[in-house]
Amino acid sequence: MRLNRSVKAAVAVGALLLVTACGSSDDEGGSPSAQSGLNPPDLKAQSKLGRTEGQVNLINWAGYVEDGSNDPKVDWVSDFEKETGCQVNSKVAASSDEMVKLMKTGQYDAVSASGDASLRLIASGDAAPVNTDLVPNYKDVFGGLKNQEWNSVDGTAYGIPHGRGANLLMYNTEKVKPAPDSWSVVFDGASKYKGKVTAYDSPIYIADAALYLKATRPDLKIENPYALDQKQFDAAVDLLKKQNENVGEYWGDYLKEVSAFKSGDSVVGTTWQVIANLAEDEGAKVEAVVPKEGSTGWSDTWMLSAKAKHPNCAYKWMDWIISPKANAQVAEYFGEAPANSKACDLTSVKDWCETYHAADEDYWKNTAFWNTPIEQCLDGRTDTKCVPYAKWVQAWTEIKG
Incomplete structure (x- = not known):
């Protein structure tokens, strides 16, 4: 099970199984090791943002979308709603399998996918490519989280990194x-x-x-x-x-x-x-x-549904959840290394990023992040x-x- 940072938090936490195999994007970071056999539909990323639609429907791991209802002191959703006008409707998933099933309904705009879910969503065409230029905070994401096998394919980004452990x-x-x-x-x-x-x-x-x-x-x-x-x-x-x-x-x-x-x-x-x-x-x-x-190890990615009814609000959410303040909050609450390098200056525990090796790319080089095994060998x-x-x-x- 994935867990919440606080022992007292009364939130159901989802079981993680494993994570994907995908490729690269044109930002800094790694390059794909092997993507032969993975041929997702030819979908195009959104070229520009339009007017926000007033709401966004999310599938997420427990502890990723907190609005104060579980703990009044833990809330990074309310400010998002005030700033963007996008009302957040979230659904906690108990497993990666459930995330895939829910995304296929077309009722949700984005998901905090672990790699096993992300590979399946990419291959099936349920996840759309993302335009990282429409996510301003992406520029501050640690390079080691960009262009990796679990969030991109053949030069196309399919998600926004959330954190790692x-x-x-x-x-x-x-x-x-x-x-x-x-x-x-x-x-x-x-x-x-x-x-x-x-x-x-x-x-x-x-x-x-x-x-x-x-x-x-x-x-x-x-x-x-x-x-x-x-x-x-x-x-x-x-x-x-x-x-x-x-x-x-x-x-x-x-x-x-x-x-x-x-x-x-x-x-x-x-x-x-x-x-x-x-x-x-x-x-x-x-x-x-x-x-x-x-x-x-594991790393989660916010992915956009190819059937998103509220894609502009979904882009706003992806940018918000990796903004320095929100990313610091969720990293501490959940118990992980944040994705945004600037989040390290905003954690309440001052040595949080040192403890979780957030900026230590040498540390992560020895981590084989979860990928989904498929018949086409990933090596x-x-x-x-x-x-x-x-x-x-x-x-x-x-x-x-």
């Missing part, structure tokens, strides 16, 4: 010694902590196993943990089935993971920075690190087929028994 290794400093620097502690060495290992409850976690095998099994020739041929995929699944014997609990609810580390029921496993912070604040003796093999191979996401879902059920 890495999946870390958390361990009990009193029970796990020596301090681990490798994912081996939850894979090949997991039996040492049998019954007290925890793992993220989602098919996306197969990529974590693949990332570890990329470093430890060079014979498998894994280049991209989201581009696995059958042999590579089987190896990752086998590793996770062996790990399952030592897992005490798979977590999706961040409160359960915090509680498990406080009680000692869990002593080592995957986590997010915000969970580590909360666990430490509540007295758990924990540390969270990026292991030497690197880590997986550029054309002589084989890779295992698509549907089979990841089936395998995850088998892994957990």
Whole structure:
């Protein structure tokens, strides 16, 4: 589950599965690694803004569109409505699958898509290209979030970056010694902590196993943990089935993971920075690190519906949510690194961006951001087929028994 920054926030939080494969735009940033096989419809981005339509209908993760109704102190929607005249109607989605389903209805203007949703929306023509020139605050988005595989295709931008986070290794400093620097502690060495290992409850976690095998099994020739041929995929699944014997609990609810580390029921496993912070604040003796093999991670993108009835208000919203003040607010409330570089000067916690490595592009270079596995291998191979996401879902059920 994606989580809200505040433990007290009574908001339902959606389960994230994984993220896309797409290409580049003409702004600064990365370049596509492999997009062969992804052929979205030939849609054109809006060339200019017209009059706002008076409302905008959004699909979003909990904590992304706050108007004070969940917490009177948390509100970046009301000022948007006053400034633009666009009334915000938001729908919290519980999963990426739900986001895709809702976007296909044509009733929504924009969505805060994770990559698995964004790739499907792009390929199906449900998401429209975006004109970043119509989003003034885009210029201040960190370069490492622009032109990436989860928000652009073949030189065309399909979304506006919202924020990012890495999946870390958390361990009990009193029970796990020596301090681990490798994912081996939850894979090949997991039996040492049998019954007290925890793992993220989602098919996306197969990529974590693949990332570890990329470093430890060079014979498998894994280049991209989201581009696995059958042999590579089987190896990752086998590793996770062996790990399952030592897992005490798979977590999706961040409160359960915090509680498990406080009680000692869990002593080592995957986590997010915000969970580590909360666990430490509540007295758990924990540390969270990026292991030497690197880590997986997530980044969300605001995408425009190709059927948007209120596209001008949607563009206004995309610009607003990445404006320095609003982006700082949502980053702190949700628990992530903001997308806008100027947001770092406006967070209430002054070292927020340092803690979440917002501007540390070297840190993110070791992060394999979630992508959606498709048959056309995302690592550029054309002589084989890779295992698509549907089979990841089936395998995850088998892994957990």
